[in-house]
Amino acid sequence: xxASLFIACFNDIFFPQTGRAVVSLLRRxxxxxxxxxxxxxxxxxxxxxxxxxxxxxxxxxxxRLYTEADHVVIPSTSCTAMIREQYPALFAAFGSxxxxxxxxxxxxxxxxxxxxxxxxxxxxDVGAYFPHRVAYHASCHGLRALRLGDRPxxxxxxxxxxxxxxxxxxxxxxxxxxxFAVNNAEVSSAMLTAKLQDVLSTRAEICTALDNSCLMHLxxxxxxxxxxxxVMHLAEILVRTETSFAEAAS
Amino acid sequence: xxxxxxxPRYALPFAEAALPVLRxxxxxxxxxxxxxxxxxxxxxxxxxxxxxxxxxxxxSAIRSHVLEHLPGYLEEFExxxxxxxxxxxxxxxxxxxxDIALKIxxxxxxxxxxxxxxxxxAEIQLNAALEQRxxxxxxxxxxxxxxxxGDEEPSHIVVPALHxxxxxxxxxxxxxxxxxxxxxxxxxxxxxxxxxxxxxxxTSPAAISGANFLIAESGAVAVVESEGNGRMCLTLPQTLxxxxxxxxxxxxxxxxEVFLQLLARSATGERMNPYTSLWTGVTxxxxxxxxxxxxxxxxxxxxxxRPVERQTLKCIRCAxxxxxxxxxxxxxxxxxxxxxxxxxGAILTPQLMGMQHAQSLPFASTLCGACYEVCPVKINIxxxxxxxxxxxxxxxxxxxxxxFERLAMQVTSFVFRDxxxxxxxxxxxxxxxxxxxxxDGWIHALPAMGGKWTQTRxxxxxxxxxxRMWWRDNEAREPxxxx
Amino acid sequence: MATxxxxxxxxxxxxxxxxxxxxxxxxxxxxxxxDAGKRSLSERIALLIERLRGYxxxxxxxxxxxxxxxxxxxxxxxxxxxxxxxxxxxxTWLGPATNWQRDNGSAHGTIDAADGVMxxxxxxxxxxxxxxxxxxxxxxxxxxxLLPDWHLIVLHSCQIVETLPEYFARFVEPPGLVxxxxxxxxxxxxxxxRIKGVHGPRFLSVIIVHDELSRPT
Numbered sequence: 001x002x003a004s005l006f007i008a009c010f011n012d013i014f015f016p017q018t019g020r021a022v023v024s025l026l027r028r029x030x031x032x033x034x035x036x037x038x039x040x041x042x043x044x045x046x047x048x049x050x051x052x053x054x055x056x057x058x059x060x061x062x063x064r065l066y067t068e069a070d071h072v073v074i075p076s077t078s079c080t081a082m083i084r085e086q087y088p089a090l091f092a093a094f095g096s097x098x099x100x101x102x103x104x105x106x107x108x109x110x111x112x113x114x115x116x117x118x119x120x121x122x123x124x125d126v127g128a129y130f131p132h133r134v135a136y137h138a139s140c141h142g143l144r145a146l147r148l149g150d151r152p153x154x155x156x157x158x159x160x161x162x163x164x165x166x167x168x169x170x171x172x173x174x175x176x177x178x179x180f181a182v183n184n185a186e187v188s189s190a191m192l193t194a195k196l197q198d199v200l201s202t203r204a205e206i207c208t209a210l211d212n213s214c215l216m217h218l219x220x221x222x223x224x225x226x227x228x229x230x231v232m233h234l235a236e237i238l239v240r241t242e243t244s245f246a247e248a249a250s
Numbered sequence: 251x252x253x254x255x256x257x258p259r260y261a262l263p264f265a266e267a268a269l270p271v272l273r274x275x276x277x278x279x280x281x282x283x284x285x286x287x288x289x290x291x292x293x294x295x296x297x298x299x300x301x302x303x304x305x306x307x308x309x310s311a312i313r314s315h316v317l318e319h320l321p322g323y324l325e326e327f328e329x330x331x332x333x334x335x336x337x338x339x340x341x342x343x344x345x346x347x348x349d350i351a352l353k354i355x356x357x358x359x360x361x362x363x364x365x366x367x368x369x370x371x372a373e374i375q376l377n378a379a380l381e382q383r384x385x386x387x388x389x390x391x392x393x394x395x396x397x398x399x400g401d402e403e404p405s406h407i408v409v410p411a412l413h414x415x416x417x418x419x420x421x422x423x424x425x426x427x428x429x430x431x432x433x434x435x436x437x438x439x440x441x442x443x444x445x446x447x448x449x450x451x452x453t454s455p456a457a458i459s460g461a462n463f464l465i466a467e468s469g470a471v472a473v474v475e476s477e478g479n480g481r482m483c484l485t486l487p488q489t490l491x492x493x494x495x496x497x498x499x500x501x502x503x504x505x506x507e508v509f510l511q512l513l514a515r516s517a518t519g520e521r522m523n524p525y526t527s528l529w530t531g532v533t534x535x536x537x538x539x540x541x542x543x544x545x546x547x548x549x550x551x552x553x554x555x556r557p558v559e560r561q562t563l564k565c566i567r568c569a570x571x572x573x574x575x576x577x578x579x580x581x582x583x584x585x586x587x588x589x590x591x592x593x594x595g596a597i598l599t600p601q602l603m604g605m606q607h608a609q610s611l612p613f614a615s616t617l618c619g620a621c622y623e624v625c626p627v628k629i630n631i632x633x634x635x636x637x638x639x640x641x642x643x644x645x646x647x648x649x650x651x652x653x654f655e656r657l658a659m660q661v662t663s664f665v666f667r668d669x670x671x672x673x674x675x676x677x678x679x680x681x682x683x684x685x686x687x688x689x690d691g692w693i694h695a696l697p698a699m700g701g702k703w704t705q706t707r708x709x710x711x712x713x714x715x716x717x718r719m720w721w722r723d724n725e726a727r728e729p730x731x732x733x
Numbered sequence: 734m735a736t737x738x739x740x741x742x743x744x745x746x747x748x749x750x751x752x753x754x755x756x757x758x759x760x761x762x763x764x765x766x767x768d769a770g771k772r773s774l775s776e777r778i779a780l781l782i783e784r785l786r787g788y789x790x791x792x793x794x795x796x797x798x799x800x801x802x803x804x805x806x807x808x809x810x811x812x813x814x815x816x817x818x819x820x821x822x823x824x825t826w827l828g829p830a831t832n833w834q835r836d837n838g839s840a841h842g843t844i845d846a847a848d849g850v851m852x853x854x855x856x857x858x859x860x861x862x863x864x865x866x867x868x869x870x871x872x873x874x875x876x877x878x879l880l881p882d883w884h885l886i887v888l889h890s891c892q893i894v895e896t897l898p899e900y901f902a903r904f905v906e907p908p909g910l911v912x913x914x915x916x917x918x919x920x921x922x923x924x925x926x927r928i929k930g931v932h933g934p935r936f937l938s939v940i941i942v943h944d945e946l947s948r949p950t
Contacts, residue, residue, distance in 0.1 A: 007717050009666070013676055014710060016717035023725070035721045040666040046659060048617060050639030054663035061667070086636070140618035173576040177616025179655065184265045184614060185702035190272050190580040191616075192706065220707030223692055280924075287925040304765040311762045318756035321744040334909070340737040392931060393922040409922060416923050436923040440931050447932065452841050468907040478879065478918035478933025485875040486841060496744070501759050503907035507898045508766070510913075511861075521784070522861035522915035525933060527875075530909040535838060536874045537910075547740050555747035 002032045003071040003116065006062070008079045009041035015212045021239040022075050022113060028239075029121055033073075036065050044082035047090070049179050056094045059087050067102050071120060072110045075235055077142035077211040080112040085145055112142070113235055114151040114210055124154040129242045131161030135204035136234075137218065138170045139211040152210060152234060159237060165202045172198075176217040192221050200227060207231050254584035256403050257375070258603050261587020263610035268585035277413050281405070281582040284412035285573045291519025292570065292624075299515070308508045310628035313564035316499055317554060323466040323499045324545065330469025331543060334531025339544045344374035347546050351376060351458065351491050352383055354542050358489040360385065360456035364447075366473060366480045367391035368460025369407055369567055370493050370546060372589040373602065376458070388450050390479035392443050399426040405583030407590060408517045408569040413582050447479065457483035457538070461494035462566070463509065464543075467502045470530040471543065474513060474523050484527050490538035496545050497554075497563040509566060512626035516568035553601050558637045562597050564627040569594075571621035571631060577614060586611060593621035597634045605641055612638035654699050673718070680712045687711035768902070770860065770895025777859045777895050778941060784862025788916025789929050790937040796946045800887070801825060803940055804851070811938070813848035813883060821870025822853065826887065836877050844876060849883030850934075855908075857893045858900050863915045864888065864939070865900065867908040875912060884914075884934040889942045 003026065007019045026033050043058030062083065066072050074080045084107060091100050111120055118124060136156060142148045156164050175181065175191025182188075199207050199218060207222075209215050212233055219231035255261045271277060296302050316323055328338045341347035355363065363380065365371065365387060377387045389398045393411035397404055400422035404410030411419075420434035423442050432442060459480065463472040471492055473480050484490060500506070514523040532541050553559050572578045572592025583591030588599040588608060596611040612635045621631040643656075665675045686693045693709040695701065703709060715723075750756065772780065782792045795803035805828035808816065817834045818827065827833045834847065844850075853871035857864045864886055866872045878884050894900050918933030929935060 009672070012717045013679065013712060016713055016715060016720055019717035020720060023721075035718075035725065037718055037722065037726075038669045040669055040672045041662075043666075046663060048636060048639070049655070049659060050612075050636070050641075050643035051659045051663065052640045052643075054659055057663060057667050140616070140620070144619040144623055171620065173616045173618035173620070175576065175616060177618070180613070180616050182699050182702040183655075184268070184577075185705060186265065186272055187268050187577060187580055187585075187614075188616075189706040191576050194576075194580070216710065217707065220703075220709055223708045223710075224694075224706065284925050301766040304767075308762070308764050308766055311757065315757055315759060315762055318748055320748055321741050324744070325741070340740055342736045342740060346736060390932070391922070392920045396922070409925070411922060412925070419923060436926045436928045439923055440920060440928045444931055448845075451932070452845060465907065468909075470907060470909070470911075476918065477920045477931035479931065481875065481879050481912065482932055485879060496740075504901045504905075507901045508764075511766075511897055518921060520915075522858075522863050522913070524788075524915050524917070524919050526911075526913040528908075528911035530907075533868075533910055536868065537876075551740060551743045551747055554744065557753075 001030070001071065001120070002034065003073045004034045004036060004066060004069040006039055006042070006066070006072050006074045006079070007035070008074060008076040011075060011212055014216065015233065018075050018212060018233040018235055021233070021235040022073065025126060025235060025239040026073070029123060029126060031121070038065055042079040042082050044079055045178055047082065047086050052090070052093070055086075056090050059090045060095070060099070062087075063099060063103055063106065066110075067106055069106075069109065071116065072106075073113060073116045074110065075113040075210070075233065076213070077112055077139045077146055077148070078213060080110065081141040081145035083107070083110055112146055112148065112210065114148055114155060115146065118151045118154060125158035126155070126238050128159040128238045128240055129161050129245060130159050130237045130240045132206055133163045133165060133204045134206045134208055134237065135165050135167040135199060135202040136170070137167060137174065137199070137207055137209040137214055139209050139214050140173050142210050143171060148210070155234065155238060162237070165204050167202055167207075168198045174214050174217050176213055178213075181217065192217060196221055196225075196227070200229065204229060206237075208234050208237055210234050254403050255587060256584070256589050258588050258599050258608040261608070264585055264587070264614040265610065267587055268581045271581050271585050276415070277582060278580070280413050280415050282579060284409060285579060288409070288519050288573050292515060292573070295515045295519055295521060299511070305508055305512055306626055306628055309512055309626055310564065312500065312505055312508060313627045314561075316501065317497065317560055317563055320496065320499070320554065323501060324496060326466040327464050327469055327499055330467065331531055332469070334469050335541065336469065336531035337542045339542060341544050341546045341548075343548050347374050347493060347544050347548070348376055348379040350544050351493065352379065354489065354491055355380075355385060355456055358456055358540060360489060362386035362388065362450075362454055363456045363458050364388045364390050364450055364454040364483050364487065365394070365457065366459035366475065366483045367394050367410070368458070368493065369589060370460045370495055371458060372404065374493070374546065374548065376493070388447065388454070390447055390451070390483060391475075392440060392477060392479075395443055395447070396422060399423070403584060404589060405591060406569060406572060407567055407592075413584075451482040451486050454487050456489040456491065457487040458491045458493065459483055461492050461498055461543075462513070463506065464494055464499040465503050465528070466499050468530055470503065470528045472506065472526060472528045474510075474526045476518070476524045478525055481525055481527055484529065485537045488538055489540040490542070492541075492543045493546060494543060496547055496550050513566055513568055516570040516624065516626045549602050549604055552604070559597075559601060559634055561629045562594075562601060562634055564629050565594055565598070566627055568626055570624040570626065574620045574624045576618060576620065577616065586614070593631045594629070597631055597638060600638060605638070605645065609642045609645070612642060652699075676716050680714070683712040766898070767896065768898040770899065772859070772895050774890060774893075774945060777893050778890055780895070781857055781859035781862060781893055782941070784859065785916070785937075785939055788862055788937070790916055790939055792939050792941065794941045794943060796943050800940070800942055801828065804828060804887070805830065807885065807938060807940060811849065811883060815846070815848045817844055817847045817850045817877060817881065819852055819871055819873030819877060822851070826851075836873055841876065841880065845880040847881045849885060850877050850881040851885040851887065852878050854886050854888050854892065856900050856903060857888050858897055859893055859895050861897065861915055863897075863913050866912045866914065868910040868912070875910060878912070879933055882934055883936040883938070885938045885940070887940045887942065889944050891944045893941075
């Protein structure tokens, strides 16, 4: 199977290790993975901030780059949700008839990372080994926009050595919300504090998610508070094997 | 008064209005306790309903259908209600609705009114207009009495005094009802309200109510309540004035089978609210013999004209969206500067203001989607929020993210339109970040707007190699390239 | 009148069809929810009783033959002496020990002073524990079942449906006046604590008459 990786601008700059983990894991599972360096950003920040014409440029670019792709994999729930939920309206407003048809044909081939593993590859067990206590933060877009359901839990359940602990109030937002974190910084911080109470109550070593933007928010506060818990994208957990641990140890 | 201002024309932007609330420990505890309680009850009762999603689908379809055929249903309602002895008035805006109400009360020679809790009358600021004409206004819903006597502002559309706890209520009642020995037991407080209002119900010449639903086929009006104060107001006075938004109409009596299964479960976590009343015009020998209904537009028709925003008018005012909202959970209602707080308020308020006020409200959300998930009539609130944000930006409104944001959006858009620019920008960003990164590899303080982030969180420093650099150096030689 | 015409015109303009999906007609609206319940009569009655007791209502059961005796017993047990009743209530229901007062448009104060009220009902919905009054001659004016502190309702088992849609299927012609009662008046306005009894009757009692146990005379 061939798949094209849409890394998302944010992961590209801040979290390249997530992209490397996705590439390495998918190769291990026999996927031929491509990366088109012409990609930039899905336009989520612009669209959600009310800058629609600006977002439209990114949407059009995405369609142009991936209209021929067999599959597009995105290790970000919110970018996948942007494409699935907001592109149709953007193309309805700004696109041509042929673009609308192309988008409709492309969307079923666009998958969030865990969707790709479970729905397209059909594998919950990816041969991972990760001997740590882990809490999973469900990310609003993964939970409600993409309806990932138990996909991430299926994947986590098959990781050898991993102890999954339940995160209370997992449906509640961490307070990031893109520019919300800056424009409503104090409210955002109050939401973050409430979320941290839940996250820390799990006494996990690692809090994982399928979206690095939530993790940057949580991780930034955990680091500020010397909380002794770190954050990690799920792909970076799934890529680990007994061999990679042995290599790291030696 | 130094309290919150619930008039969008004068209220502070959301982020500023939220500050005193975030520091008010008692208020935040009261709010969190109340909405956690309602949410737990709601979740239990929704779970026992096997056809919950089917009911939501039906409710959404009926409300959409009504909006598509609104003028016809309103005329049908008017015809039926008039045939049964009701008098139907139409009001273009708040001022006209207030004038009509004042004229009716003058004709009835009413110098006092009892009121059923109504969001619509709060929206048009009716009480102040009545008091200005020396008409004594008695709110009769327990929460509304607490607010009226305590000179407090409502912070929720179903449980408006949820930010006030029993000790505070005791203080208000003891002072205003002259009951120095009153205890703070909820039962005793409710009993005090019962005694306080019984005489008023029996002697008041007129009542004012809102409406939950108008039934087009019969001309009936429905009011949903808990305490019986609504029934008192709807049956004892000789004159009754009901003020209803034009969107409240339902085609048939039977449609209530959908909405009454959804409303109480969503609003208060009950299978059914204790009392629901329907009346049709005037019934000789039973209830008010002088019934007026004022159908209020107040910019609803312009909301109706916009295809995405139209769904705002499907709302049945259950407040499930604010009960589940993680923003509301922290701030409560006052920060919204409107009688309609929470997610529904964030989309309804600026639209009722013709997008000329409350422009910060569409941005007072993380777009987490929890509101859409619980909405019994399936209003896609995040979709409307994004639509309104685009409108605010198109207006050139500067007060939200400021010029800095506008500039940042345009620069990033320029950068994202070309991968070479993006590559250059990455290099530049890494250079800047290196200046700010501490030895631990993290950024602890950012300049300008970025400081809003680092006031409570660190930011990871930028890795020396972005993903695309790594791919170029390690993978680009391989032939596997798509597109 | 000017406002009415202008408003209707702008509503017509706002709702003019402009392409996209054709709006559905009323009869085409999907109603995929459960309309009728599956419970037998006795299960339905049991559910209603459970719901009513959940609201702190008192429930007694009787047969048509013993209705009169049951009413007498329930009223005596309540210790209430002055009870008002609607004009149309059968005289055979009214026992001798109580001071029954027929409502002939009595003054509000008179009704307010009564110890309680007894009425019939039009229907009951077991699923939500709701009793529907349509305010005919057996159910009385609306204020009758509102002002006194105790409301005693006599309900026949044939009037009990399971779901709300079943109620609406029975009353296709919309009644002019309706009061749906689900437990005594209540509020949760103080710290979300459910408090029984604010302005409406604080005490609700229901007598369920098992028509199916009626012996032919």
